[in-house]
Amino acid sequence: MPDLIPDSSRFPSSLAPLPSEGEGNRGKGDFISASAEETRRIGAQIASELKPGDCLLLVGELGAGKTTLVQGLAQGLGIRETVRSPTFVLMHEYHGRIPLYHFDAYRIKNLEELLEIGFEDTVRSEGVTVIEWGEKTEQLLPRGCWRIFIELLPDQRRRIRVERPHAPST
Ligand SMILES: Nc1ncnc2c1ncn2[C@@H]1O[C@H](COP(=O)(O)OP(=O)(O)O)[C@@H](O)[C@H]1O
Numbered sequence: 001m002p003d004l005i006p007d008s009s010r011f012p013s014s015l016a017p018l019p020s021e022g023e024g025n026r027g028k029g030d031f032i033s034a035s036a037e038e039t040r041r042i043g044a045q046i047a048s049e050l051k052p053g054d055c056l057l058l059v060g061e062l063g064a065g066k067t068t069l070v071q072g073l074a075q076g077l078g079i080r081e082t083v084r085s086p087t088f089v090l091m092h093e094y095h096g097r098i099p100l101y102h103f104d105a106y107r108i109k110n111l112e113e114l115l116e117i118g119f120e121d122t123v124r125s126e127g128v129t130v131i132e133w134g135e136k137t138e139q140l141l142p143r144g145c146w147r148i149f150i151e152l153l154p155d156q157r158r159r160i161r162v163e164r165p166h167a168p169s170t
C-alpha cells in the first residue's frame with residue numbers, strides 16, 4: 001500500500017521501524033520518546049500503517065502527549081492543517097489521504113454527547129478515527145481498534161506503547 005507511506009523527505013527515518021508482527025511480537029510496539037517532535041514522528045510512522053476504517057484509542061493522563069501524537073498521525077496522513085485539541089468541541093475533522101476524525105472524550109459526561117455529533121458514523125466510516133481518552137468510549141467501538149498508551153517519564157520523556165488490533169478491522 002505505497003500510497004499510505006509518509007513522505008520520507010518530511011519524516012527522516014531516524015527511528016527504528018515499528019516492531020514487526022513476527023513471532024512473539026504480534027500487536028505490540030514500545031517506544032521511548034524524548035521530545036514532542038519525536039512523538040510526532042512516531043505518530044507519522046503509525047499513520048503509515050493505517051487503513052481506511054481504522055480506529056485508535058489514545059490513553060494517557062493530561063499532558064501525556066496524546067494531541068501531540070495526533071499531530072504526527074495527521075502529518076503522516078498528508079494533512080496540512082494545524083491539529084489542535086478538540087477538547088471543547090469534542091471533534092475535529094481533517095482531510096488528507098484518508099479523512100481523520102479526531103475526538104477528545106475528556107470532558108464528556110456521557111456517551112450521548114458523542115452520539116449526538118455522529119461518533120458512530122465516523123467510527124464506521126472509511127476515515128481514520130482517533131479518540132483521546134478513548135478508554136471512555138470502549139462501549140461505542142464496533143471492532144478492533146489500535147490502542148496507544150502514553151506514559152510520562154522523567155525528563156520530558158514518554159513511553160508510548162502501541163497495540164495493534166488483534167483482528168482485521170474490516
Ligand atoms: N516526549 C514528549 N512527547 C510528547 N509531548 C511532549 C514531550 N515532551 C514534552 N512534551 C510536551 O507535553 C505537552 C503534551 O501536550 P498534549 O499533546 O496536548 O497532551 P495531551 O493531549 O495528552 O493532554 C506538549 O506541550 C508537548 O510539547
Ligand SMILES: [Mg+2]
Binds near residue numbers: 068085104
Ligand atoms: Mg489532548
